[in-house]
Amino acid sequence: MSRFRNRTDQNAFTLLEVTIVMVMLVGLFAIAWPRMSGVAKRSELRDSALKIKLALNEAREQAIQRGLEVQFVYGLQSNQYQLRQIPSDQEIETSLAASKRDDRSSGFAAGSLPEGFIFLSEAPSINGQQSETDVITFYPDGRGTNHELQIASHNGEMAISVAVRGLTGGVKISSDIQFMSTLDEQELAE
Secondary structure (H helix, E strand, O other), X not given: OOOOOOOOOOOOOOHHHHHHHHHHHHHHHHHHHHHHHHHHHHHHHHHHHHHHHHHHHHHHHHHHHHOOEEEEEEEEOOOEEEEEXXXXXXXXXXXXXXXXXXXXXXXXXXXXXXOXXXXXXXXXXXXXXXXXXXXXXXXXXXXXXXXXXXEEEOOOOEEEEEEEOOOOOOEXXXXXXXXXXXXXXXXXXX
16 A cells, blocks of 8 residues: 555535535524524613612612602603702701702702613603603602603613502512513503
8 A cells, every 4th residue: 555545535524515504504693683682682671770770779768868858850751860859948948048049959860771771651741741851759768759660772662660669669670571562552552
């Protein structure tokens, strides 16, 4: 036998085999991508709801610690919110005498939802007009106003509810995410 054998039994892939595998992988990725991106959006939505729950709990804690009403004010159809303190009547009289202004609240913290998410409210419109902001108030004894708000994706594709229980001031995030078809059915029922 010669030192140099003809190697016809080499273990290798042909260009055609590699191309077929690549096409199959691209096809699988194309099928899986919408599901993967939906999971990411749902995760971002839940993270946004958790951020708001923490801000609401902070407002409740500040009301208890300061002994004053604290409000969580959020803009409807926006992603902005603010925590503000409602001063006592004595503090209002002192500040009016000192500065001659009638500002009944002072903001001490502000924040926003991540890009692509907005606040919606379950509150009914007053005199046929919807307010630009909505308010959740926490009291020094730990109670809050009964309130439910929704955090929705900017395109309205999905939303999650965050509720404040008035008697306890507790905050709860709904366990399920509502999708566009569910939201449309609820609006039609009302």
